[in-house]
Amino acid sequence: MSIKVTKLNHIYDKGMPTEQKALTDVSFEIADGELVGIIGHTGSGKSTLLQHLNGLLKASSGSIEIGGTDITRPGVSMVEIRKKVGLVFQYPEYQLFEVSVAKDVAYGPGNLGLSQEEIDQRVREAIALVGLDYEKVKDRSPFELSGGQKRAVAIAGVVAMKPEVLILDEPTAGLDPRAHKDILRMIREVHEKTGNITILVSHNMGDVAEMADKVMVIDGGKLVIMGTPEEVFSRGELLKSVGLDLPPITEFCNELGIKDTVLDMDTAVGKIVDLFKE
Amino acid sequence: MIRDITLGQYYASDSPIHRLDPRVKIIATLLFIIELFIVDNFIGFGICAAVLAAVIIVSRVPLSFIMRGLKPILFILFFTFALNIFMVKGEVIWEWKFLHITREGIQIAVFMAIRLVLLIIGSSMLTLTTKPLSLTDGIERLLSPLARFKFPSHEIAMMMTIALRFIPTLLEETDKIMKAQQARGADFESGGLMKRAKALIPVLVPLFVSAFRIAQDLAMAMEARCYHGGENRTRMHEMKLKTRDFVTFALEAIFLALIIIEARMF
Numbered sequence: 105m106s107i108k109v110t111k112l113n114h115i116y117d118k119g120m121p122t123e124q125k126a127l128t129d130v131s132f133e134i135a136d137g138e139l140v141g142i143i144g145h146t147g148s149g150k151s152t153l154l155q156h157l158n159g160l161l162k163a164s165s166g167s168i169e170i171g172g173t174d175i176t177r178p179g180v181s182m183v184e185i186r187k188k189v190g191l192v193f194q195y196p197e198y199q200l201f202e203v204s205v206a207k208d209v210a211y212g213p214g215n216l217g218l219s220q221e222e223i224d225q226r227v228r229e230a231i232a233l234v235g236l237d238y239e240k241v242k243d244r245s246p247f248e249l250s251g252g253q254k255r256a257v258a259i260a261g262v263v264a265m266k267p268e269v270l271i272l273d274e275p276t277a278g279l280d281p282r283a284h285k286d287i288l289r290m291i292r293e294v295h296e297k298t299g300n301i302t303i304l305v306s307h308n309m310g311d312v313a314e315m316a317d318k319v320m321v322i323d324g325g326k327l328v329i330m331g332t333p334e335e336v337f338s339r340g341e342l343l344k345s346v347g348l349d350l351p352p353i354t355e356f357c358n359e360l361g362i363k364d365t366v367l368d369m370d371t372a373v374g375k376i377v378d379l380f381k382e
Numbered sequence: 383m384i385r386d387i388t389l390g391q392y393y394a395s396d397s398p399i400h401r402l403d404p405r406v407k408i409i410a411t412l413l414f415i416i417e418l419f420i421v422d423n424f425i426g427f428g429i430c431a432a433v434l435a436a437v438i439i440v441s442r443v444p445l446s447f448i449m450r451g452l453k454p455i456l457f458i459l460f461f462t463f464a465l466n467i468f469m470v471k472g473e474v475i476w477e478w479k480f481l482h483i484t485r486e487g488i489q490i491a492v493f494m495a496i497r498l499v500l501l502i503i504g505s506s507m508l509t510l511t512t513k514p515l516s517l518t519d520g521i522e523r524l525l526s527p528l529a530r531f532k533f534p535s536h537e538i539a540m541m542m543t544i545a546l547r548f549i550p551t552l553l554e555e556t557d558k559i560m561k562a563q564q565a566r567g568a569d570f571e572s573g574g575l576m577k578r579a580k581a582l583i584p585v586l587v588p589l590f591v592s593a594f595r596i597a598q599d600l601a602m603a604m605e606a607r608c609y610h611g612g613e614n615r616t617r618m619h620e621m622k623l624k625t626r627d628f629v630t631f632a633l634e635a636i637f638l639a640l641i642i643i644e645a646r647m648f
């Protein structure tokens with residue numbers, strides 16, 4: 105499975121006084137098994153881009169190939185695409201509706217037309233995978249869980265569909281540091297276990313620098329740069345110009361006069377020790 | 383999709399019509415509706431249409447935008463037209479089996495259709511050129527004399543303001559939830575009536591939860607700012623009638639007189 109987007113454009117409310125160009129000529133490729141971080145200022149078009157990848161929005165022009173199928177062509181089955189591409193929206197806990205956690209997680213797999221055993225099996229797996237105790241939570245109402253747990257259940261609802269591409273729109277927004285860490289750990293675990301493509305929108309540069317294989321920077325509906333975290337975070341000036349920061353650790357090392365782009369704590373410690381030795 | 387609903391929408395602009403006092407616009411709209419029902423010949427409708435056209439031109443709201451609001455009521459329009467044309471008794475001019483069309487039927491159907499179209503365009507001009515908040519402010523002021531009889535005019539206006547304010551929010555919320563459930567494989571477009579109704583449960587439950595959450599947050603925020611209803615409340619924008627408002631009133635009076643005279647004459 106790979107993703108190839110070519111010259112994608114999206115215009116909201118075309119022909120209305122409120123018409124707005126949200127994406128302009130966005131082109132990129134994602135290889136199988138990659139974890140891609142998307143960063144950009146609020147309103148830059150990140151969520152719009154994500155919704156194109158599983159056919160929730162129709163492209164004004166351009167093409168989107170998912171595993172070789174161009175999903176912008178007429179006659180492509182949306183159900184098939186949504187089987188392959190799972191999208192977790194921002195604040196996904198607001199989509200919970202069932203009487204119990206297990207039933208809510210089962211909603212997605214149920215829509216795929218699987219057998220009851222298969223569904224039960226997947227629900228168990230998904231709930232465990234997002235770090236919850238299946239036996240403890242399965243019969244509880246999703247509405248009485250804590251914020252972080254609700255979020256985990258909502259993500260489990262998409263994970264249980266076993267998508268080959270898992271997309272998460274700001275999955276840690278509004279969570280406390282502990283829940284934030286748990287969710288990220290869980291995303292990484294799902295990614296490693298299933299070998300899926302994971303696309304993650306985040307406002308936390310540190311998280312993206314640490315987790316992603318590739319980073320995409322979006323500004324004003326345009327793809328500004330895409331590359332490895334080292335490539336992207338070595339362009340401090342460019343990031344500042346689109347209203348983004350460097351990860352704190354990178355910024356810190358820059359201030360100390362370390363030339364390399366440092367992205368994690370261990371490397372930083374090594375470099376700083378070197379600096380002292382000099 | 384669901385965001386395309388324009389009924390009651392405001393079109394931002396800075397035209398003389400937009401700047402009029404909301405009370406004047408509300409009264410003018412009510413009079414216009416009454417006039418539409420006084421009129422019963424083509425000359426009268428011609429005058430009404432001309433006045434409406436003038437208002438539209440001055441308001442600078444694009445015609446295409448107004449027409450979009452007409453689409454949802456096209457069905458009702460067609461339905462009343464068909465009903466009138468076949469049901470009214472009189473001099474028969476065309477017959478086929480049990481269907482018959484009369485001269486009177488055609489006349490009434492055509493007049494009713496014109497009346498409905500003018501009525502809907504006319505009243506949508508009010509909402510297109512008046513911000514929801516000024517509109518409810520205007521209604522509150524117009525109803526305020528009734529407060530003496532313990533009529534809760536402020537509370538009613540406040541409720542309308544809040545309802546209007548949250549229509550777009552709830553539409554947006556619906557759109558978001560529908561998309562989220564579609565991403566989980568929900569299918570709203572196929573299947574029979576029962577299946578479709580069932581498919582809406584995953585949308586309606588979160589929507590209600592959201593609505594209550596929004597209501598609670600709003601109530602809390604209002605109480606935190608010491609909201610306590612209409613008594614002794616002063617306003618940020620005092621409404622004062624200006625010259626242009628009096629001129630509008632004068633024009634409206636002439637228009638009304640014209641319509642009444644015209645209706646008497648023919």
Ligand SMILES: Nc1ncnc2c1ncn2[C@@H]1O[C@H](COP(=O)(O)OP(=O)(O)O)[C@@H](O)[C@H]1O
Nearest residue numbers: 116124126144145146147148149150151152153
């Ligand atoms: N449903 C919509 N209708 C109209 N405009 C929208 C809609 N959703 C987003 N936009 C506009 O498109 C632009 C990109 O929005 P979005 O993709 O949500 O950005 P981000 O997720 O990066 O914050 C914004 O300017 C926003 O106002």
Ligand SMILES: [Mg+2]
Nearest residue numbers: 150151194273
């Ligand atoms: Mg967003």
